[in-house]
Amino acid sequence: METSHTHRPNRREARRQDRHDAILAIASRSFLEKGYAGTSMSAVAAEVGGSKATLWNYFPSKEDLFSAVIDRAASDFRARLAALLEPEGDLGTTLRRFAASFLEKVTSSQAIALHRLVVGEVLRFPEVGRIFFERAPRQMQALLAAFLESAMDRGLLLRDDPLLAARTLVGLCTTGCHQQLLLRIIDEATPEMIEADADRAVMLFQRAYRVDQG
Known part of the structure; x- marks a missing residue:
């Protein structure tokens, strides 16, 4: 008889x-x-309290280390969004919850700092942009696209490329306080700003993808 146990x-x-x-x-x-250029493996190893060789045992390169940092920042957020995207829930309510949660995350001080880092370093270090996109925006968009495709299958949204629809919603979410934060026009995004941006993004998205009932 086979038994199972948790390691x-x-x-x-x-x-x-x-x-x-x-x-x-x-x-x-x-x-x-x-920044990416200003961070060295030697300095990280020294602060951790070990040799550079020890650090290499965990992360063979600075690119690998940066990838792991992005993975850690994005994985918990994706899990939270996956829990919000209820396939059988009310579509409008679910989209608003997604939009508000997404905006809360991307307008946080850490997320804004990371976004500025990527934009500032990508010309000198193209791998920074590739790593960030592959591990954060691309996977989040794929998660949202799968949910929107399900809504299209149920006849709740116009049939279209689900990934394009996901990018459309994300783009609508980020044209307000998120953009102003990146450009230092405002110092912080208030809950009221986030709620207003989320509501408007979902309203415009549903207007564009509304199924004609006529």
Whole structure:
């Protein structure tokens, strides 16, 4: 008879995970404060308290380290959005919840700093833009596209390219306070601003993709 059990990490595995998390926390702060060019593997290793060779055992290159930082920042957010996108829920309500949650995330101080970092470094380091897009916007858009395709299948939205529809909604969300934050026109996005931007984005999106009942 087969039995199953949950694997519990031993002390060595736990220490390795702790060191992995510490490296990512330090690297994340360094990237945001010093930029991609200003962050060195040697400096991260020194702050963690180990050799550069030890750091390489976890992340073979600065590109790998940056990728892991983006993955950590994006994964929890994708899980939260996936929970919000209820296929059988009211479409308008679900879209508003998505839009508000998305805007809360991308207007946070850390997200704005990361966005500025990517835009500022991408000319010198094209890999920065590629890594960011592949691990954050692209995966989030794919998640939203799958939900919108389901809504199209149910006849709730006009049939169109689901990924294009997802990009349309995301674009509508980011034309207000998010854009103003990036350009330093405002210092913070208030809950009222986020709610207003989310409501308007969803209203315009539904107007564009509304099914003709006539």
